[in-house]
Structures are given as structure tokens and as C-alpha cells.
Amino acid sequence: MGFQDLLLFVPMLLISVIAHEYAHGYAALKQGDNTALAAGRLTWNPIKHIDPWMTLLLPAILWKLSNGAVVLGGAKPVPVDPRNYRNYRRGDIIVSLAGVATNLLIALVCTAVIALLGLAGRSVALEPSAGVLQAMMVTGVRINMLLLAFNLLPIPPLDGSQVLKHFLPRTWAVHYQRVGFYGIAILVMILYFAPGLLSSWLHPANVVSTALLNVVRPSVLPSAGQWMQ
Numbered sequence: 001m002g003f004q005d006l007l008l009f010v011p012m013l014l015i016s017v018i019a020h021e022y023a024h025g026y027a028a029l030k031q032g033d034n035t036a037l038a039a040g041r042l043t044w045n046p047i048k049h050i051d052p053w054m055t056l057l058l059p060a061i062l063w064k065l066s067n068g069a070v071v072l073g074g075a076k077p078v079p080v081d082p083r084n085y086r087n088y089r090r091g092d093i094i095v096s097l098a099g100v101a102t103n104l105l106i107a108l109v110c111t112a113v114i115a116l117l118g119l120a121g122r123s124v125a126l127e128p129s130a131g132v133l134q135a136m137m138v139t140g141v142r143i144n145m146l147l148l149a150f151n152l153l154p155i156p157p158l159d160g161s162q163v164l165k166h167f168l169p170r171t172w173a174v175h176y177q178r179v180g181f182y183g184i185a186i187l188v189m190i191l192y193f194a195p196g197l198l199s200s201w202l203h204p205a206n207v208v209s210t211a212l213l214n215v216v217r218p219s220v221l222p223s224a225g226q227w228m229q
Contacts, residue, residue, distance in 0.1 A: 014046055016140065023102035028080040092166065103151070104145075107141045114137045131222070
């Protein structure tokens with residue numbers, strides 16, 4: 001991943017992970033828990049959401065270990081208290097899936113914006129600027145589909161585990177959640193020792209990304225191609 005790629009990647013990653021965490025907090029508020037609101041986390045101020053490990057160090061480690069093939073990260077987890085949900089099980093599932101649902105929505109919006117920018121670039125002679133924005137939207141589609149798949153990994157404390165635990169016997173669920181203390185270490189070890197496992201899990205997300213981008217491929221401007229080389 002070169003410097004030009006980083007110019008497209010970093011802003012979209014930051015926006016996407018902040019939106020993901022904001023969605024968790026907003027969903028929790030709607031389910032009866034104001035913990036995130038009280039902590040000042042229902043904000044788009046990036047400083048409130050940046051986590052030294054998840055936002056900075058983890059992406060750097062993944063980039064190094066995968067030679068730039070996988071660069072994922074996250075924002076500081078939004079604090080929630082499931083005990084405040086009006087319905088614990090339903091509320092916890094809704095809040096857990098709110099982040100990935102937001103990533104899917106962003107990917108779809110980015111796809112639509114690519115098409116709109118294609119029309120604007122050809123009809124209003126804004127091609128250079130529209131092309132750069134299109135390239136950023138392409139990056140946004142791919143990042144958000146990968147974030148969706150990554151967060152659905154059934155490894156605590158990722159979102160997928162927060163849903164899966166509700167379908168396990170109570171005793172199993174308790175032991176399962178304790179894995180969360182080592183979750184990130186497990187992810188890094190999988191990437192280092194068995195990268196094919198993570199690639200296989202993320203593969204459907206790449207397939208969907210490609211399918212979405214193929215729909216709007218005729219709208220992609222020549223100047224966008226220069227940024228996506």
C-alpha cells in the first residue's frame with residue numbers, strides 16, 4: 001500500500017470505524033441505555049473515538065504482517081451497559097449488529113455516490129475532482145464490507161460473538177465470553193500463523209464488494225482509474 005493508497009484509505013477507515021461505534025451507542029440509547037451518551041461518545045469528533053491500539057497500532061501490525069494485504073482496525077469501543085436495555089437479549093443483539101449494519105449502509109451509499117459522481121464528472125466537467133472522490137468511494141465500499149465481515153468473526157469481543165453467545169447454553173456462553181481477554185491476540189496469531197483462515201472468512205465480503213462495484217463500473221471516470229492503480 002503506497003502513499004497514494006493511504007490518502008484514500010485512512011480517511012475512509014476513520015469515518016467508517018467512527019460510524020460503526022456511533023451506531024452501537026445510538027442503538028444502545030434507543031434500547032434504554034444512555035451510557036455512551038453520558039460518556040460523550042455520541043459525537044462525530046474523531047478524537048473521542050481514537051484508540052491507540054485499535055485505531056493506530058493494530059492496523060500497522062496487520063499491514064506489516066500481511067505485507068499490506070489486510071489493513072483493518074477499529075475505534076475505541078463505545079461503552080454500553082446491557083443491564084439497562086428494556087429487553088436484554090433483543091437489545092444486546094440489536095446493539096451488537098448496529099455497527100455492521102451501518103458498515104453495510106455506508107458501502108451501499110458509497111456505491112450510489114460513485115454513480116452520481118460519474119454523472120457529475122461527465123456533465124459538469126468536474127472529472128478530476130469527481131474521479132478522486134470516486135476512487136475514495138471505491139475504497140469505502142471495500143473497507144466497509146471488510147469491516148462488516150471482520151466484526152462478525154465469532155471471536156470475543158467482536159460483534160459476531162456478542163450475537164452468538166445468546167444462542168449458546170448459559171454456561172458455555174460465560175466461558176465463551178472469557179475468551180475476549182485474548183481475542184485480539186488470537187486474531188493476530190491467526191493472521192500470522194494461518195492467514196488463509198482469515199482470508200477465507202473475508203472472501204465473501206470481497207465478492208460482494210466486487211459485485212457492487214461492477215454495477216457502477218460504467219460510471220467510473222478515467223481520472224479515478226489513475227488513483228486506483
